[in-house]
Amino acid sequence: MRNTPDGNPMHWTPYLTALAFILGWGFGGWSTCGASCRFNVNLFEAIGTWLGGVGVAIAAGIFTLHRYREDSRNESRAAISTAHLCTLRYTLKPEKTPYQDRVHIQFTNKTSEIIGQPSLHIAGGKVLRRDTIVAPGRGWGTTVYLSDLGIANIQPHNSNTKEALNQAKRLIVFEFDVRNRRFLRHLERVYSSSEAPATLLASDDNKGRQPQA
Missing domain, CATH: 1.10.287 (Helix Hairpins)
Structure with missing residues (x-):
């Protein structure tokens, strides 16, 4: 017809x-x-x-x-x-050494929606943290050693921390649900779960999925 x-x-x-x-x-x-x-x-x-x-x-x-x-x-x-309002904040932190050797990744739910199944993972790699929900007004996140991301520690009195933060941002993927729809955020891009590049998925999610041409 x-x-x-x-x-x-x-x-x-x-x-x-x-x-x-x-x-x-x-x-x-x-x-x-x-x-x-x-x-x-x-x-x-x-x-x-x-x-x-x-x-x-x-x-x-x-x-x-x-x-x-x-x-x-x-x-x-x-x-x-x-989903476009769900952003991450990255902050470098020292532990017990004079080096800044950790990055704290924080999501604060500033929307009026419940954000479901939040997850942080390394693009193409392991999951760093999973949870059930983030209620409106609540914060959620985790702290990761720079060495676990393959990033060198920041030397004392080194003001050039921007590159380390940018490296971390390029590696981290934020995955979450809004109204029972799955989304991935990487840098400034937001993807629906079905349209996200395979290289951004967690290693577990990549199993059985054909790489995109």
Whole structure:
């Protein structure tokens, strides 16, 4: 079936369905009584009423389907908008040495939504932390040694910490749910789980998934 100008073949569905019912009824009636058939006003009115009911039912079904799709699109747009607000903060910290040898990764839920199944992992590598939810207004995160990320410790009095933080940001992936939709954030990009590059997934998630060309 060719699409209508708006690309939606469902535009013709009510008409084709009604035509099929009329042709089917006509053939059925003819095959039953043959040439002896006569026009019956009452029967004709009953069939018209029946076809009208069928048309209303079809129209109601199409409206319901359209409404469902529109609600789903609105829900998806709202989830994506919230996902873009879910950002991370990176802070270098010293432990018991004069070196800055750890990076603290912090997510603060500044949205009005519950953020589900938060997870931090190294791109293509191990998971650093998983949790269940982050309620609105609450913070969540973890602290990682720079050496575990393959980054050299920051020397005392070295003010050039920006590169170390940038290296950490390039390695870390934040994964989370918004309204039962899964998202990944890497640097400034937000991906739906199904569209994220395979190189950004955790090592466990990469198992069985074909690399993207």
